[in-house]
Amino acid sequence: MxxxxxxxxxxxxxxxxxxxxxxxxxxxxxxxxxxxxxxxxxxxxxxxxxxxxxxxxxxxxxxxxxxxxxxxxxxxxxxxxxxxxxxxxxxxxxxxxxxxxxxxxxxxxxxxxxxxxxxxxxxxxxxxxxxxxxxxxxxxxxxxxxxxxxxxxxxxxxxxxxxEHTWTKLAKTAQAGSTEIEVLDASGWRKGDEIALASTDFDPRQAERRTIASIRGNVLKLDRPLEYMHFGKITYGVDERGEVGLLTxxxxxxxxxxxxxxxxxxxxxxxxxxxxxxxxxxxxxxxxxxxxxxxxxxxxxxxxxxxxxxxxxxxxxxxxxxxxxxxxxxxxxxxxxxxxxx
Structure with a gap:
């Protein structure tokens, strides 16, 4: 299991x-x-x-x-x-x-x-x-x-x-079903790296693991679509952008x-x-x-x-x-x- x-x-x-x-x-x-x-x-x-x-x-x-x-x-x-x-x-x-x-x-x-x-x-x-x-x-x-x-x-x-660059945040909201995400800083990250997106919901099980299929600047193409929405905005001065961590x-x-x-x-x-x-x-x-x-x-x-x-x-x-x-x-x-x- x-x-x-x-x-x-x-x-x-x-x-x-x-x-x-x-x-x-x-x-x-x-x-x-x-x-x-x-x-x-x-x-x-x-x-x-x-x-x-x-x-x-x-x-x-x-x-x-x-x-x-x-x-x-x-x-x-x-x-x-x-x-x-x-x-x-x-x-x-x-x-x-x-x-x-x-x-x-x-x-x-x-x-x-x-x-x-x-x-x-x-x-x-x-x-x-x-x-x-x-x-x-x-x-x-x-x-x-x-x-x-x-x-x-x-x-x-x-x-x-x-x-050394181990984590960043979403630059904008990533919708469920999306195969791309934009982050604030993807410097040093590579095709084939495994990443984790933190849940931005009350349900912690909405965290997701993906592999980077390609990189264009700070836009990461994923190996498969996201199952859940991951919030990526600052609202009323509160930074609620979801974190993205590098696992590799x-x-x-x-x-x-x-x-x-x-x-x-x-x-x-x-x-x-x-x-x-x-x-x-x-x-x-x-x-x-x-x-x-x-x-x-x-x-x-x-x-x-x-x-x-x-x-x-x-x-x-x-x-x-x-x-x-x-x-x-x-x-x-x-x-x-x-x-x-x-």
Whole structure:
């Protein structure tokens, strides 16, 4: 069963005072590609390619079902689309090459003191990067942070996509049956992008999702007619123009499609010593319904988190909230679009 559409919210912040249960750490598969990790700091080494057998301690590029570990003395650049992995633990550094579109499929990613970088604040990622979180081995609990997620404990998650203009408003009313809408500003939006039109009725179910078939200035041709009218006027000085949000991003973190039946999606969680800098990213099929502390993205009892943020993101078709900041101060939540959330 698919979720019914609900209106999106801009810059949605859902603080929660949540208790968090302890669990057991997940074990690595006995056939893991791994380098020994130690608690002592190790100086960063020259970057090496994932596709190069010499990068890996056993001289073999990771294969399907492997539990991969990137040790503290490793600085790896993902330059190929690897087969589906069992898991990925990062104590060193993993970066995505910006020379091609890339996909990474795994049960979970554990940033244990390590870093995962896709683009940077100074140089946003320009190709497509997709991380897909699977659930082939259910019930794991990685250092009390659960399963099917990107878990950050003392590490750094840095994801920077190239989309900044995330939402606008209607320039005029869009009538039911229309195949075009005019917006105030469509700069940076592209043919093939998915958008959401907020309901301007008392019924929130009149929010609609469409794909841009073509663009002419600020006029968007849609892939199919609108079912409902969307109001686009200022009346008596009150701006009642409906919002239009961009759902597509070039960096996407998602659960595999089985989550649509189970409502058990992926999640991103930061705990003690973690840092997250997330911009221009799409979170899809994320959150784990009826599972405490498993949200699309979640800062969990970190304390001071000055400089950390989620901005210009798209969070849609989720199963447990959108953004949760719990026991954490100074996180910036700005200019995000959410749609069809539980």
């Amino acid at each position: 698919r979720l019914r559409s609900r209106p999106f919210l801009v810059s949605l912040l859902l603080p929660a005072s949540l208790l968090f249960g302890a669990g057991t750490a997940g074990a690595q598969d006995e056939h893991a590609h791994m380098a020994e990790a130690t608690d002592a700091p190790v100086a960063a080494t020259k970057a090496t390619r994932w596709s190069d057998p010499a990068t890996w301690p056993d001289g073999k590029v990771p294969g399907k079902g492997d539990a991969v570990m990137i040790g503290r003395d490793m600085n790896v650049v993902l330059d190929v689309n690897p087969p589906a992995l069992r898991s990925l633990t990062v104590d060193g550094t993993l970066s995505f090459s910006d020379d091609l579109d890339l996909g990474l499929e795994t049960e979970w990613i554990y940033l244990r003191r390590g870093e995962l970088n896709i683009g940077s604040e100074a140089s946003p990622y320009t190709h497509k990067a997709t991380i897909t979180l699977t659930d082939n081995v259910p019930g794991e609990d990685i250092n009390t942070m659960g399963d099917r997620g990107i878990m950050v404990m003392g590490g750094t998650l840095s994801l920077h996509g190239d989309r 991003r070039n960096i996407k973190v998602q659960a595999s499609d089985d989550a649509e039946k189970t409502y058990f999606g992926g999640h991103i969680m930061a705990m003690a010593g973690a840092k997250m800098y997330v911009s221009g990213v799409e979170l899809y099929r994320m959150g784990q319904n009826m599972h405490l502390a498993r949200y699309p993205i979640h800062w969990h009892i970190i304390g001071k988190a000055s400089g950390q943020y989620i901005e210009n993101a798209s969070i849609h078709d989720t199963y447990s909230r959108c953004v949760t900041v719990h026991g954490t101060d100074d996180v910036r939540v700005e200019n995000n679009v959410t749609f069809n959330t539980v």
